[in-house]
Amino acid sequence: MGYIVGPKDAVKRMADLHGVNDMCSSTLSQVVFAEALASGFYDRHVRRMRRIYRKRLNAIDEALRETLPRGRVHYTPKGGIFFWIRLPDSLDCLELQKCCNAYDVDFAPGPLVLSRWSRRELRSPELYFP
Secondary structure, three states: OOOOOOOHHHHHHHHHHHHHHHHOOOHHHHHHHHHHHHHOHHHHHHHHHHHHHHHHHHHHHHHHHHHOOOOOEEEOOOOOOEEEEEOOOOOOHHHHHHHHHOOOOEEEEHHHHOOOOOOOEEEEEEEEOO
8 A cells, every 4th residue: 555646647657557567467477487387397396395394394293292281282284384272271372472582483372363362372373483
């Protein structure tokens, strides 16, 4: 979202050009993607990334099982990238987030994701380690 201030005819010309650009993706990116599909690169890339992300998912899943306290429930992603975690009653995800942030680890606290979620629920996109 933005705006521009200038002579009326210049603004109209810019708006017209912007509209043309929004009609479709660039020809160059379409040609590059068509070549990636035709050469088999795209299929190889998808297979490679699935292996990489499966290893990451398994490592994080194992770490959660080994380190989260008893009484927690976590759901391993079956097709997405988010771990959904419910903490034991004794833990507050907003307080936990403050502690984790001190170690450059972050997650999305439940109440900030969905208003109906309690302070015991959180969503983690593979966890975040900068």
